[in-house]
Amino acid sequence: MANNTAGSFPIIAITSGEPAGIGPDIILSTLTEHEFSARFVILADSELLKDRAKTLGLTANIICLEKQDHTIPHKKGDIHVSPITLAQKTIAGTLDVANSPYVLETLKQAGEGCINQKFDAIVTPPVHKGILCETGVHFSGHTEFFQAQCQSPHVVMMLATEAMKVALVTTHLPLKDVSAAITEKSISLVVKALNKDLQEKFNIKHPKILVCGLNPHAGEDGHLGMEEINVIIPTLNKLRQEGLNLIGPLPADTLFTPKYLDDADCALAMYHDQGLPVLKYSGFGNAVNITLGLPIIRTSVDHGTAIDLAGTGKANNGSLKVAIQHAINMANNAKKFSK
Ligand SMILES: NC(=O)C1=CN([C@@H]2O[C@H](COP(=O)(O)OP(=O)(O)OC[C@H]3O[C@@H](n4cnc5c(N)ncnc54)[C@H](O)[C@@H]3O)[C@@H](O)[C@H]2O)C=CC1
Numbered sequence: 001m002a003n004n005t006a007g008s009f010p011i012i013a014i015t016s017g018e019p020a021g022i023g024p025d026i027i028l029s030t031l032t033e034h035e036f037s038a039r040f041v042i043l044a045d046s047e048l049l050k051d052r053a054k055t056l057g058l059t060a061n062i063i064c065l066e067k068q069d070h071t072i073p074h075k076k077g078d079i080h081v082s083p084i085t086l087a088q089k090t091i092a093g094t095l096d097v098a099n100s101p102y103v104l105e106t107l108k109q110a111g112e113g114c115i116n117q118k119f120d121a122i123v124t125p126p127v128h129k130g131i132l133c134e135t136g137v138h139f140s141g142h143t144e145f146f147q148a149q150c151q152s153p154h155v156v157m158m159l160a161t162e163a164m165k166v167a168l169v170t171t172h173l174p175l176k177d178v179s180a181a182i183t184e185k186s187i188s189l190v191v192k193a194l195n196k197d198l199q200e201k202f203n204i205k206h207p208k209i210l211v212c213g214l215n216p217h218a219g220e221d222g223h224l225g226m227e228e229i230n231v232i233i234p235t236l237n238k239l240r241q242e243g244l245n246l247i248g249p250l251p252a253d254t255l256f257t258p259k260y261l262d263d264a265d266c267a268l269a270m271y272h273d274q275g276l277p278v279l280k281y282s283g284f285g286n287a288v289n290i291t292l293g294l295p296i297i298r299t300s301v302d303h304g305t306a307i308d309l310a311g312t313g314k315a316n317n318g319s320l321k322v323a324i325q326h327a328i329n330m331a332n333n334a335k336k337f338s339k
């Protein structure tokens with residue numbers, strides 16, 4: 001828990017996300033509509049938030065924290081901002097590469113604050129990966145950004161709805177590189193990190209994890225690909241000998257059916273677009289993205305920047321609400337563990 005005497009609620013840092021996207025909109029609408037048992041620090045340009053609130057017709061009380069390192073418990077409508085200045089005034093819906101360093105700075109300060117225990121968790125509204133890459137720095141995702149910042153050897157992307165949890169062996173990787181990345185080492189590290197965090201962060205004593213094959217029909221006994229026979233099956237067998245409860249590899253097209261999902265705790269997909277479309281079909285707008293394996297707590301929304309909706313008032317804030325609530329719950333659990 002952050003070293004702070006201002007209250008017993010966790011301090012949650014929320015980054016603004018891409019300023020031209022719906023990040024500012026959903027922060028404003030969520031924090032003006034809902035009460036939370038938390039203290040918030042919004043890492044954002046305060047003028048951006050004031051302008052967007054005006055555009056959306058929201059009554060938000062934007063309070064700059066300046067050099068203060070803590071805030072007071074959340075009250076609907078109050079937005080406590082630790083200001084970071086944009087390079088260029090933002091037009092909702094228009095990306096501007098000049099503001100990419102601002103976006104990266106919000107993430108850097110959020111990560112540092114969590115590592116230094118000034119914050120208890122980070123919640124990240126969406127960034128636009130393409131415009132960040134246009135600065136010349138390769139940015140594939142928050143997951144990899146915080147992994148590098150925390151120097152974590154291995155992290156796992158997991159998205160969760162009420163109905164299911166889906167984790168990934170590989171994250172933001174071009175499809176042509178996926179097969180080479182499915183190794184005994186990568187599967188073992190992901191499965192162990194996933195199992196540990198399902199136990200510690202979700203209080204599941206002996207997680208049952210369904211594992212997808214990589215190929216159609218999980219390779220059809222080698223007739224449709226050899227990764228299952230050469231890598232996945234032997235690795236899962238070794239992990240089972242260590243006591244992990246793993247089912248599979250199952251063909252991904254049948255794994256995501258009630259027969260398998262109903263009594264499982266999590267599905268593990270081999271790559272981004274094998275697992276996430278199913279999760280989003282089942283609960284887009286109400287899912288949370290959690291980075292497991294980090295020494296800090298980080299949650300995020302299930303959607304992207306939705307540039308087409310910025311400033312229109314049509315952005316759904318359901319996933320941000322869920323992401324914030326998960327961050328609060330996980331921070332409270334961590335407080336219990338550390339006592
Ligand atoms: N956590 C993050 O930072 C994430 C960032 N992204 C980034 O977002 C950018 C755009 O990605 P897309 O594939 O276009 O996905 P997207 O999620 O931004 O948009 C897909 C469709 O869903 C709609 N949509 C998205 N969020 C919505 C919301 N809250 N309420 C109502 N409608 C919503 C959009 O209007 C659009 O029609 C990319 O640069 C991508 O990398 C994508 C996913 C997660």
Ligand SMILES: NCC(=O)COP(=O)(O)O
Pocket residue numbers: 140141142143144276289300
């Ligand atoms: N599709 C989920 C996604 O891309 C989220 O990535 P990240 O920014 O949370 O690493």
